[in-house]
Every structure is written in C-alpha cells, then in structure tokens.
Amino acid sequence: MDSPHGVEMEVAAVGPDFIPALWAPVPPAIHPRYADINAATARWAHAYKVGSPQLRGRLVTQDIGLFAARILPDGDEDVITLLSDFVLWLFGVDDGHCEEGALGRNPGELNAALHGLLRIAQQPGTPMLVDDSLAWALRDLSRRIEGHATPAQTARWVDALREYFWSVVWEAHHRSAGTVPSLNDYTLMRLYDGATTVVLPLLEMGHGYALDADERDHPAVRAAGEMASFVITWDNDLLSHHKEHRSGDYYLNVIRVLEHERGCTTGQALATAVAQRDRVLRLFLRLRTHLEAQAGPELRQYLESLGRFIRASQDWGISSLRYTTPDDPAPLPSTFSSRPTDDSDDALDIPVIAEWWSLLPAATHESVSACTAP
Template sequence: MNDLECPIPSAIHPAADSVDTQSAVWMRRFGLCANEIERNRLTHSGCGQLAARIAPSATRQTLQIVSDFFIWNVSFDDEYCDEGPLSRQPGELARTVSLIHRAIEVPESELHKGDRYACAMLDIRRRLDAYATPSQMYQWLMAMRGWFLAETWKAGNVAVGRIPTLDEYATLRLYSGGAMVFPVLTAIVENYAVSLDSLEDRRVKALTEIAASLVAWMADIASYGKEVARENGGHNLVSVIQHEHGCSPEWATVQATAMCGQMMELFLRSRDSLAPDAPAELHRYLQTLGHYIRASFDWCHASERYAYGDMSAVVSKEDFTSQTNSPLQASSIASIAWWWTIDNQISVALRRE
C-alpha cells in the first residue's frame, strides 16, 4: 500500500492515548479475546488511536465509546470470525451473532449474560442510548445486522473451502468487519444527525459505500501477511485477486492498490462535487467519511495489528510500473459499478449548469 496516496488531511482527538489505555482495561473487564497473549497484542494495536482519528470532534466521553467499540470489533473479528472454530462453523456463528444482536436490541434486559461479547456490546449500546436519536439507533442496529450476516456468509465459504469471486467479495467486504457501522457511530458520538432522506440519496449512499469499501480494502492489503500466517479461507482482497487471476501475491497486491487508488479518486471527485450545495449536517457527514478513510490509511501504516508485514512493501517500483500499465478496474466489478454511474450523472449535470 506504499504507492497509495491519501490527500485527505489527518485529524486526531487529543485524548487518543488515554482512551486507548482505558479501552484495554475495558477489554479485560469483559474478558474479550481468546487468551492473554491476544489481549496483550490487541493492547498495542492502537485501537484508541484509530477511534481518535475517525471521530476527532467527539467529546472525551463519547470518544471512549468508539474506542471500546473498535477494540470489541477487532477482538470479535479475530476470535470468532477469522481465527477461532466458529470461523468454519456458519450455523454456530449464525446462532452466536443472532443472540448478540438480540441482546443489543433489548437493552432493558441483560440477555445472554453467559456470552462475554454480548455483555460487552450491550454495555456499548446502553452508553450510546444517551446520545443517539431513535433513527440513529435503528441505523446502527441495521448496520450491525449487516455485519453479522456477512460474517456468517464468510464462515460458510470457509467451511466448504470456497474462495469468493472478486464481485462477490466486493459485496461481502462492504459489510464484513463492521465497515458500514462506523459512519453511523461517528455521527452519534460527534452529536449531529443527518436525515434518512439525505443518507439514502444515491450520491450520498455511493460515497458511504466507497468510503467503507476503501477502508476495508486498505486494511486487506496491510493485513495480507498476518492473514496468510494466521488464518485460513482466502478472504482477503489480495488472496481473492490471486485466486481469480492465477497470479502471484505481489501482482495481486499491485492490482489491489491500483483499484484503491481508483476508488480514492472517485471519492474525492464525487465528494467535492456534492459538498458545495450540501446542507450543514450533510457537509459534516462528508467530512466524517473523509476522516474515516484517512484514519484507516494512517492506522494501516502504523498499527501493530498488522505486524506480520505489508505485502506491498516487497513489490519493487519497476514491478509496479510494468504491472499497472493495464490495471484491474474497480469500475468493472458488477456489484460496485453503480458508483461510477452516479459519478457520471453528476458530471453530466454539472456540465449542463
């Protein structure tokens, strides 16, 4: 990912270090992660730093919610979805995530108290209730449901040794790992709300999906070495390209990076065309999406979570130049091609003006 540029400016909340420390305490209080080795690794992964970059305008108190949510996200992803036995048992994973989701749907009770992940996420839900509007809470719950559904799809693939096509993966990765949850969560903790009509505007919807996918794809490139070393199943963008095109991991990494660059350009162009006429709250949401992308870009370069190495680092400049003369085009992936359709419509409208 060393050849990918992100011109969006960095921003960070001044309480980054303190929320990071407190999240490690919170993680241990609920007993998250498979063992103490994993807890120590996660303590040094910089979850609070990422939260502080995603939500730089949150209060200290609400920023802690994001940081705790993110450390829950990473521990759950590692223990249940990527590396533990449930990663190969779709039925059991579906049961587990359904119970967790029911626990956060009914904050008045303490359902499924025997599940530490359900208890920890219920704690987050109750803290969010103090700040979220009913509409925002509904959006958050729906985004969580989409995340959990995608993880069961992935587990089903792993159980039968199936690697998804690139088109399938673009859909799966949009939701897996909670990528679509963070824009909703950030608006809550930064104390602003965008109308559902605005969020469902096809231009805004496209920008949200581009941001979430770009965050996820950058993480895939950065985590490729870790995932090859620790996981099975081939559910990484680099692995999917490698499988679909019968190529080396180095070539696949170059292509993944090139497609991220295409998406970055599309996001910036579409955002900049929409922002001038956007009302105040929507304008702030567009800033949130930019912070989200930049936060992931910075975290992927710095976090110890990806200490197994960045595959792109082994690709020479000569390889990059020669292999991207005809790069894969993200716009040719059927499930996300509509982003470029919306962009073309915006461009035509601007020319008419």
C-alpha cells in the same frame, strides 16, 4: 488487469509481500486526548473480559484508541471512547469467533450465536447470554449508544450490526468449504464484513447531529459511504496480507481473490488492488466535492468524517502492531504517496459497484488535485 504496467513491475521487482506507499489525499488529524482514550479502552477491555486472555492481551496493544481518535479528531471525547471500545469489541468477535474460533468454520452455529448478540444490541436488558462476556460488553456498548444517539440512529446501528453479522456468516461458509468467492461477490461482502458501516452512525453522534433521513439515504450519499468502505477494506486487505497469508490458516483477502479469479501472481494482484482502491478513492473525492456544493452543514460534516475515516484507517494500518507484526516484520510503507497509481475515470469491472460511476455528473470530472490536499 486494472493496474498500470509500471506499478505491477515495481511490486514484482521488490517482492510479493511489498506494499507500495498508498495514495493518501486526505490530511491526517488526531484528537488531542488520544492517549487517554487508548488507555481507557484497554481498561474497558479488561473489565469486561473481551475475548480470551490471550486475544485480549493482543488487542490492548494495538492502539485502537488512536484509530478512533483519528476517525473523530474534533469529536466528542465520550463518543470517541465509545467508538474505540466498540471497535475493540468487533475485533473480539471477528478474531475470537470468526477467524480463530471453531464457530468460524461452522456458519450455522455462528449464525445462532450472532443472533443472540444481536438481540442484546436491540434490547440490552434481555435476560440471555448471562455467562457470555462479549454479551455483557455489548450491553454496555448498547446502553452508551442509546445515551448519545436518537432512536433512529440506534436502530441504524443495530441494522448495520445485523449486516456485519450476515457477512461474517457468509465468510464462514467459504472458510468451512475452503472456497474462494468471485471478485464481485467478495466486493459486496467486503462492504459489510469490514464493519465499516457499523461505524457510520457514530460519525454523526461524535458531532452531536442526526442527518435527515432523505439526505442520508440519497443514493449519492449512500454511495459515498460505500466508497469509503471499499477503500478502507481494500487498504486493510493490503496491509494485513502479510499477517494473513503467513499464518497458515484459511483467509479471505482481495489479493487472494484476484489471484484465484485471474490466475495472476501475487505481485500482479497486489498492484491491481492498489489501482482499484485508487480509482474508487478518486471517485469518492469527486463525488464528495459535488455533494458539498449543495449540502447543508451537517451533510458537509458527515462527508468530511467519511474522509477522516479513510485516512484514519491508513495511518493506523501502517503503524499498529495488529499489522506490523514485529515478530515477523511486514514490509509495510512508512509514508504515503501524493499521487494515485490509476487516474482513470472509467468504472471498475466489478458489477456490484459499477453504478457508483453513474452518480456523478459528467461535468464534474475535473482533476482531483483541484479539490484535495496532497
């Protein structure tokens, strides 16, 4: 197990659904017009009829605008509203097509449907899917992306959307077969099926810059983005576990994957997942500090935004109706911890991400507390 014995025992003592206060070293922030952004996204969802009426009714209560306003707390309001609308659309696809719809158990048909949507993202004027409300909503999003992005940023957004679509088809394969992937395979898939990479181009758009390609695609900068995706999706798995495992439907979640692979209890799997996200978050902070020392203003802004994205996911995750499930209250924390449960500098035993630990010079392995706020 990667988790310290003390944390494992604490979780087991309270109950398998109990989520301890998660370590949150990045300070919170939110755009001052968050309420207007949230309301605008609700109007947009109804105008474009995103998802079924029942699904849409749930999505507009989940404060997705607040999530976007936390990701870009000092960004351009139009881009934050675009991001908020896009995240709601992604949930419309994920909940409606992948998790709750029939396509979610038919990877072939899901793949065909998503390829049609991908063409709409590439060329919003394409005369296809004219009776599909998700396609019309995506047309609007794509045109707005083009209005704020460079051609290269738009292409990266489409490429990231393709990666997301591939990953949810992969998930549909496991759902249709009722199988649980290995931790290594799940980790790779989770870097994309959480749709975090689709958000990354909007971090640049929100502040009106475009990173140089050589800078953005440097292995260490790319790894920093992947580490942020790991922490965000692990946190999502922790905070959504109550909702998912009590639904009675098939679900994929790191806790279930760990239980299946290691033959451990739910409490042990939960403690292991917390320790894993803590170790990756510590590495992210050290790598970010190392990169900032030699970065220009745009890269520094991008690295800061990655941290904001992590914290935004945490703040939204413990407060949104998407996860708190008031009809069947989830035992989620209401505060955050100032300390990680795992302070090891060793690589996690997950081969697909092991290279991350080789990207940081040994000399930079100083205490995290020296460069981050509690």
